[in-house]
Amino acid sequence: MRHRELDNIKVIGFDADDTLWINEPFFRENEERFCDMLEPYCPRHDILKHLLTIEIRNMELYGYGVKAFVLSMIETAIEISGETIPNKMVKKIMEMGKEQLEMPVELLPSVRETLKELKQDYRLVMVTKGDLLDQERKLKKSSLTSMFHHIEIVSDKREGEYQKIINHLDILPQEFMMVGNSLKSDVIPALAIDAFAVHVPFHTTWIHEMVDVTLTNDKFFEIEKIEDLLPILKIKQPA
């Protein structure tokens, strides 16, 4: 059943990482390499647990993104090793971060085609809480720049930030639809301000982004792949 008010939508916001292109697996790969390095000091499972604790502890100060990840890895390595890791390991961690920042952008299936189609009828914006420089670089590498009106960069994705975006776009919440892979960051806070929200799950989700909820909201849609947006939005309701 199609929501009547879907016809009011003017702007569609897209999360970027793991919605438009692959991102989280690069963090997971670097975590594996990090565990390889630190295994002489500690079992793998405990290394990851320790790292997550430190990442969450640093979240308020460092925020999201690769630089925060690298600093938290260095801090974890020093703690786990009892302040005995060699300089080479610190260097290696920093190199892993640089490599991650320089990764080629791999678009998810049918992203370009879907955006191209939607762009004809909607204003598209990218909504991301990553590091602006990094996100701009990825957008450029993705060759999707022309698809988006602009990037909305937020320090976190909570209700307040979505309200700001709405004000900023000068539209009503009912005229906004948010699309992303994170229930916690893309879907729940968007629904909370009375906007539409579409969940496109990605196979890898950072544990800090995980929530356990069942959503029953007639402005919520769950789709398998991004092209499934088209039938939701394109079939016009009879007048």
Add this chain to the structure above:
Amino acid sequence: MRHRELDNIKVIGFDADDTLWINEPFFRENEERFCDMLEPYCPRHDILKHLLTIEIRNMELYGYGVKAFVLSMIETAIEISGETIPNKMVKKIMEMGKEQLEMPVELLPSVRETLKELKQDYRLVMVTKGDLLDQERKLKKSSLTSMFHHIEIVSDKREGEYQKIINHLDILPQEFMMVGNSLKSDVIPALAIDAFAVHVPFHTTWIHEMVDVTLTNDKFFEIEKIEDLLPILKIKQPA
């Protein structure tokens, strides 16, 4: 002589760091502490030179801000010491960064009064290339949030970014005035897109921000303190 077109200005953009509040001195202080630590390995002057080289080398990947600064300090320390710095020193550098991120915000003189006055007639936006999370935190600590319509965060401050801001604000360049302490980042690129620009020098400027120019442009103003904006903008031209 007052520029006739000043009457057209609708939006005033303010740089934040070292324009609204003190920032650069905290970097300089941490550089001094960094030199204290590394002096056993290398003369102070060479430490600073080495650090600057690495910061500029990392600029494209890391961008601006405290996290980038910390990562570059660690990289410098490892290089200068020939990979022999103790873990405690790496920890110390990371702690210096965290302290810097948690610094209280010290407003420059007459900032609040001036913004309050200007807010009555203009839309004020904060334009910054720092880290969004860090800038939002500082804005909150400064209690200036209500003065600004929103934050324009940019990955760098060049002509292209100012053009984007203008588009984004949906105004003409002639309706925009940029105010800041950096000729390179706040003044020259704003003048280049035909906006107004006001330079409020601060006593400390990062060497990477320094330029040697004499500006002769009738849309350019040099003032000593931020309150000097008021006579420039408030004395209405006779009709």
